[in-house]
Amino acid sequence: MIYLYLFLEFFKVGLFTFGGGYAMIPLIKEVVLSRSWMDEAHFIDMIGLSEVTPGPIAINMATFIGSEQGGFLGSFVATLGVILPAFIIMLLISILLKRFMKNRFVQATLGGIKTVAVALITSSAIILLSDVLFPIKYSDGNFSISFNFDIIKVFVLVVAGYFLIKMIIKRKPSPIITIIMAALIGLVYFYIK
């Protein structure tokens, strides 16, 4: 049964993600949390892992979650699920309807979808930022906020490190470099402390 769920959930993710890797984060987060496949901390670890391993983030995440939930077969069906919508739709576009994409109404619909995709990524960024640095809890009509000062300091160091590297190499550091640098900062910070 787990194989069917993995396939269907990742098929859904593949079908409703527009604009590549980062746009998948909100949808995959929704899936893993609602199915209790991961908690949020583990989910963020996995994004970090996907950033430093080669290949599209979507494939990395599907493979990883599939493997944790259902071993090799789970990994296989999740990855198949996430690529199948792209494969089918792209095949149809190449076969019949390249002009379909230029249609006024298709463009209009995509215009709305693209903005929502940007909004979903932005909301994920805000939510994850808050959950990592200053978790907000809500229960019985009360909000409470707590600050993880160590993590806030590490975050500031990571941001500073990013711009330092950018100044030195005179171009934007790649996500791989950023994540490796962040890992080193975490390691050094907590050992010194």
Add this chain to the structure above:
Amino acid sequence: MLTLLEGELVEKRKWMKEDELMEMTAISESTPGPIAINLATYLGYSRGGFLGAILTTLGVVLPPFAIMFVISLFFQNLLEYQAIQYAFIGVKCGVVFLLCKVSITLIIHNKKDWLSLLLLIGVTAAMVVFTILAINFSAIYFILIGAVLGLLIYGLLPFKKEQKK
């Protein structure tokens, strides 16, 4: 990824022309799914039919699949080391930072008409509030709302386009 593709496909193998790659990238960005898969499927089909499409897609999926599968087998054990836990606190900060940076870039490059601003602010705010209050409302519904509003407002109303002169 795109620079790698350009070097390999356009300059070395001459499978596509520069402007064809640009056009296909634009189409890949607005079709669902990972962009690399979209491009691979298109290129495979246009040069080798259905079989070509399957092979190119497999080619782009297999390496990350194999690597990630192997990592997933021992990742949990790895996390039991203190040093790895510390490193991953850093990684969490790095991930959040990258995500913030990407979203700022996307907002800057997004359209600036009233519908876009309304959707951007409305959907972002709704998602944040729903998450804090633990209300279940799938992101997919927002995508569908965006599709319908886009079709109705950009498609059917006489929306202001760039003036042609």
